[in-house]
Amino acid sequence: xxxxxxxxxxxxxxxxxxxxxxxxxxxxxxxxxxxxxxxxxxxxxxxxxxxxxxxxxxxxxxxxxxxxxxxxxxxxxxxxxxxxxxxxxxxxxxxxxxxxxxxxxxxxxxxxxxxxxxxxxxxxxxxxxxxxxxxxxxx
Numbered sequence: 001x002x003x004x005x006x007x008x009x010x011x012x013x014x015x016x017x018x019x020x021x022x023x024x025x026x027x028x029x030x031x032x033x034x035x036x037x038x039x040x041x042x043x044x045x046x047x048x049x050x051x052x053x054x055x056x057x058x059x060x061x062x063x064x065x066x067x068x069x070x071x072x073x074x075x076x077x078x079x080x081x082x083x084x085x086x087x088x089x090x091x092x093x094x095x096x097x098x099x100x101x102x103x104x105x106x107x108x109x110x111x112x113x114x115x116x117x118x119x120x121x122x123x124x125x126x127x128x129x130x131x132x133x134x135x136x137x138x139x
Contacts, residue, residue, distance in 0.1 A: 077111040088119030
């Protein structure tokens, strides 16, 4: 915890304003000075620098720090497919439109490829998985 003996000196107002006006966030300004965003916020308050309203940054795919790419979980791959291609509403095998549940089924188990999926109703998906499972057993 900082006190008057350990606290870092506040940089000149003009320098802070210039960095902030260049488009950096408070967190990025903090990284520049080697301090946290909270310290920058307190410096801004102390110097009377008005903070911007935070914007929603692009957090899609590679821009998200939690992005795992091809190392994502099975559920994450299916979530990606649904967000990219939407919820399936018709079975590609039996053309059923009144089923209770539709799912995306991976054709070749290449889960990272969003176009390696086919939309199936629950019953056709079960049949498809059983056929694939039995085919692999025979090999």
